Amino acid sequence: MKKIFFTAVQVAVLYFFALIGNVIVSVLHLPVSGSIVGLFIVLALLYFNVLKLSKIELGASFLMSEMLLFFIPSAVAIIQYKDQILQHGSQFLIVIILSTITVMIVTGLVAQFYVHKLSGKKEEV
Amino acid sequence: MFIALSCIIMTIVIYYFSKLLYRKIKFAFLSPLLVAPCILSSLLVGFHIDYSDYDSGGRWLGNLLQPAVVGFAVPLYKYRKVMRKYLKVIAVSMTTGVTVALISSGLFSHIVHLQSSYLLSLLPRSITTPIAMAVSFNIGGVPTMTAIFVIVTGISGLVLGPMIIRYLHIKEKLARGLLLGMGAHGAGTSKALEFGSEEGAAASLAMVLAAIFTLVFAPILTPIILL
Numbered sequence: 001m002k003k004i005f006f007t008a009v010q011v012a013v014l015y016f017f018a019l020i021g022n023v024i025v026s027v028l029h030l031p032v033s034g035s036i037v038g039l040f041i042v043l044a045l046l047y048f049n050v051l052k053l054s055k056i057e058l059g060a061s062f063l064m065s066e067m068l069l070f071f072i073p074s075a076v077a078i079i080q081y082k083d084q085i086l087q088h089g090s091q092f093l094i095v096i097i098l099s100t101i102t103v104m105i106v107t108g109l110v111a112q113f114y115v116h117k118l119s120g121k122k123e124e125v
Numbered sequence: 126m127f128i129a130l131s132c133i134i135m136t137i138v139i140y141y142f143s144k145l146l147y148r149k150i151k152f153a154f155l156s157p158l159l160v161a162p163c164i165l166s167s168l169l170v171g172f173h174i175d176y177s178d179y180d181s182g183g184r185w186l187g188n189l190l191q192p193a194v195v196g197f198a199v200p201l202y203k204y205r206k207v208m209r210k211y212l213k214v215i216a217v218s219m220t221t222g223v224t225v226a227l228i229s230s231g232l233f234s235h236i237v238h239l240q241s242s243y244l245l246s247l248l249p250r251s252i253t254t255p256i257a258m259a260v261s262f263n264i265g266g267v268p269t270m271t272a273i274f275v276i277v278t279g280i281s282g283l284v285l286g287p288m289i290i291r292y293l294h295i296k297e298k299l300a301r302g303l304l305l306g307m308g309a310h311g312a313g314t315s316k317a318l319e320f321g322s323e324e325g326a327a328a329s330l331a332m333v334l335a336a337i338f339t340l341v342f343a344p345i346l347t348p349i350i351l352l
Contacts, residue, residue: 014192033255035194042198060196067315070190073183075162095233102229107222108304114214
């Protein structure tokens, strides 16, 4: 019960930083999203020891482990676009799947190659 | 108010049910992000519930994505030393990843003959929703279509990412994380956390960097892609 309470409070704290980020973004007309600005604020506060890790860790790990839940409402939104999906759905899927595969393969291999190079290891196949 | 609340509860219950199902039958295509929306949309259609009514509650759950993104500061902070050590690797991999994401989305759209409004909406699909929508707007796409492509990318990445990691023998934790965060934004990052906390940290960094790099690269590369 105590853990649930702390988690809820910490989620509220993280939400607060996201809201601050939103305000900063709208005042300064920044092209990034408020939550990313909030992330950098929290990162800076942690780095300069203003905010203790223990004050947000529980809430952060809860939010991160249940993150798929927060994507579900926007996934349901797809039913609003029945017509476009019926007409072009397979084309969209082909592009998204092939491009995702390409991006993941290239990024993974480049990163792995450089890590091996850096650590002086011969690349294992 | 009643409808909104019941939609929230319904979503949470179905989410936990599909999560349980996924844990029992470890089959990639049964990802909660695929199963739960399918069940929910069939319920909405079956019971003639308007999407806008559902969204009055669903929006509150979707809003929690914002503090979740802020929460990624925690793994980034914890692994800051590793990140600093591999700064060059990360910079090179992410620059390559973002460029490949934009160009391959454009190229495949050309190949399947999609009209340019769809092509432009597809370009920023591999980054987190709010920034993807902003980029889409900037380069002349349709932001709401982009939001859908972002979600579909997330689902695809959840399914494909672990397969790619396995088939290509990607053993480095950093490479696994970067691949998942670059390829499938937050959804990929949640998958990376299943692999381990270091993978999760790398993926959260990749997600943030991909968004920022795309913001800069997309307007530059779009005219080339449209040629």
